[in-house]
Amino acid sequence: MRAADAFTIKNKEITSIDLMESASMAFVKAFAEEVPDHETSIAVLCGKGNNGGDGLAVARLLKDKGYTNVFVYLIAFSSKVTEDYTANLKRLEDLWFPLVTVSKAEDLPELKEELIIDAVLGSGLNTELDGEYKLLAQRVNALNRRVIAIDVPTGFPAEGELRKDSVYLKADLVICFERPKINFFFPESAQAMKHFRVVSIGLDEDFIQKTSSSYQLAEALDIRGLVKPRESFTHKGTYGHALIIAGQQKTMGAALLAARACLHAGAGLTTVSVPESGLTAINTALPEVMYLDRADLQPDTLEKFKAIAIGPGLGTGKETADILKTIFQLKVPLVIDADALNVLGNSPDLLEQLPSGSLLTPHMKEFDHLFGAHQSWWDRLETARKKARELQSVIILKNQYTFIIDQTGDVTINPTGNPGMAQGGMGDVLTGLCASFRAQGYSAKEAAVIACYLHGKAGDELAETEISVAASELAGKVSGTLKGLIK
Ligand SMILES: NC(=O)C1=CN([C@@H]2O[C@H](COP(=O)(O)OP(=O)(O)OC[C@H]3O[C@@H](n4cnc5c(N)ncnc54)[C@H](OP(=O)(O)O)[C@@H]3O)[C@@H](O)[C@H]2O)[C@@H](O)CC1
Numbered sequence: 001m002r003a004a005d006a007f008t009i010k011n012k013e014i015t016s017i018d019l020m021e022s023a024s025m026a027f028v029k030a031f032a033e034e035v036p037d038h039e040t041s042i043a044v045l046c047g048k049g050n051n052g053g054d055g056l057a058v059a060r061l062l063k064d065k066g067y068t069n070v071f072v073y074l075i076a077f078s079s080k081v082t083e084d085y086t087a088n089l090k091r092l093e094d095l096w097f098p099l100v101t102v103s104k105a106e107d108l109p110e111l112k113e114e115l116i117i118d119a120v121l122g123s124g125l126n127t128e129l130d131g132e133y134k135l136l137a138q139r140v141n142a143l144n145r146r147v148i149a150i151d152v153p154t155g156f157p158a159e160g161e162l163r164k165d166s167v168y169l170k171a172d173l174v175i176c177f178e179r180p181k182i183n184f185f186f187p188e189s190a191q192a193m194k195h196f197r198v199v200s201i202g203l204d205e206d207f208i209q210k211t212s213s214s215y216q217l218a219e220a221l222d223i224r225g226l227v228k229p230r231e232s233f234t235h236k237g238t239y240g241h242a243l244i245i246a247g248q249q250k251t252m253g254a255a256l257l258a259a260r261a262c263l264h265a266g267a268g269l270t271t272v273s274v275p276e277s278g279l280t281a282i283n284t285a286l287p288e289v290m291y292l293d294r295a296d297l298q299p300d301t302l303e304k305f306k307a308i309a310i311g312p313g314l315g316t317g318k319e320t321a322d323i324l325k326t327i328f329q330l331k332v333p334l335v336i337d338a339d340a341l342n343v344l345g346n347s348p349d350l351l352e353q354l355p356s357g358s359l360l361t362p363h364m365k366e367f368d369h370l371f372g373a374h375q376s377w378w379d380r381l382e383t384a385r386k387k388a389r390e391l392q393s394v395i396i397l398k399n400q401y402t403f404i405i406d407q408t409g410d411v412t413i414n415p416t417g418n419p420g421m422a423q424g425g426m427g428d429v430l431t432g433l434c435a436s437f438r439a440q441g442y443s444a445k446e447a448a449v450i451a452c453y454l455h456g457k458a459g460d461e462l463a464e465t466e467i468s469v470a471a472s473e474l475a476g477k478v479s480g481t482l483k484g485l486i487k
């Protein structure tokens with residue numbers, strides 16, 4: 001993003017001070033939606049870099065907009081200032097704006113304001129906070145006021161490991177410029193911020209698009225671009241035959257959920273392989289779904305499938321390992337989940353035989369069981385990027401924001417989904433969706449991106465009217481949600 005700033009200034013005939021003005025205006029517009037009451041008393045804490053420069057411009061623009069109680073505190077711990085900071089300070093001084101200079105954290109007065117705007121440090125941060133900045137952050141945190149940060153919370157690195165003992169100036173909301181930072185998507189970011197929103201500041205979009213970044217945020221438009229419309233004269237054979245190998249006598253529900261999702265996501269045919277005791281349940285609950293006896297899981301029977309998903313409720317015993325050995329010999333695209341992942345975690349030799357182009361769908365525990373324990377999500381994601389390249393497979397690392405890591409190590413972040421979906425069976429549904437899209441001929445990465453986005457989006461739609469979302473309900477909803485996405 002810093003490169004995009006520089007490119008825009010150079011090529012769009014916009015000066016850096018005007019870009020700062022544009023960023024500050026975008027901030028103020030979003031701020032006004034969040035804090036509509038113009039009487040709110042606001043303290044703007046400004047460091048001496050460009051983040052502080054934004055803060056000074058924001059204070060002036062808030063006044064212009066009719067906010068009557070805006071107070072500026074100049075956090076003067078450093079002797080260095082930027083040019084645009086100085087220019088914005090002059091603009092404020094010309095308006096006789098009252099300014100309080102804070103040379104040491106202990107000099108910060110007992111702030112009376114209801115709301116604090118954090119413009120102390122932004123993306124220029126080069127190491128974790130210590131000294132006066134750390135003391136300042138701790139003092140402000142202790143006030144327990146509502147804090148809205150400009151671009152990033154002070155002390156929060158845009159990328160790299162988020163250490164548990166780091167100190168940040170905690171924000172309720174971050175209004176950040178142009179693109180979210182990768183570290184916003186890790187659970188550890190909760191130590192520094194509750195929510196974020198992104199505002200456009202007019203950076204050169206072509207440049208951003210062309211600049212290769214290892215991280216992409218999935219958007220509805222991407223899904224529209226990926227999903228192929230259904231053409232006339234197509235038939236069930238066009239949309240592939242998926243097989244789901246899942247369930248034991250006491251975990252039949254997992255198989256039913258995966259099969260249900262596979263069916264509703266549009267596979268031409270769905271077959272499920274469960275113990276025979278599950279046959280009645282399949283016939284009753286999912287009359288469209290066919291059954292394959294476990295004894296028939298042999299290479300010549302399996303070659304005909306366009307995708308095979310394995311794992312939900314399957315158990316971690318020898319049977320699962322044996323089935324994995326069989327399907328690893330085939331040329332059929334695979335989706336590996338749950339107990340099948342745990343079996344691979346138990347046997348590295350078998351993991352080495354994983355066919356390229358497979359799709360793995362671990363949650364954090366399954367991931368760490370497969371590839372070793374991790375202290376931070378940054379490290380976990382780095383391992384996922386390495387392993388996806390080594391295995392030439394796609395990894396869906398499930399989390400509040402799910403990461404989809406492709407064979408080149410690039411990461412697509414899925415933004416859909418909500419806490420209402422925190423219920424058992426959701427992973428089984430996702431596996432069914434992956435199998436369905438793989439069977440329909442999508443690549444492992446395409447299938448993963450469509451499945452994750454659709455899964456969360458269907459959940460979001462249900463959560464508009466429901467506190468919690470049941471997995472079976474979600475599985476039944478995906479077809480309608482997909483239709484809405486591609487309209
Ligand atoms: N580029 C653009 O065109 C636009 C940029 N914009 C805005 O600029 C922000 C980035 O501004 P920035 O690059 O000036 O850095 P900023 O975050 O203000 O801090 C710089 C100072 O912090 C210091 N410092 C670093 N780490 C430290 C630490 N741990 N503890 C203590 N000090 C530390 C560092 O000192 P140094 O290490 O260099 O001696 C330096 O003096 C960005 O977030 C956005 O808000 C928008 O206006 C849009 C246009």
Ligand SMILES: [K+]
Nearest residue numbers: 118121152154
């Ligand atoms: K900040």
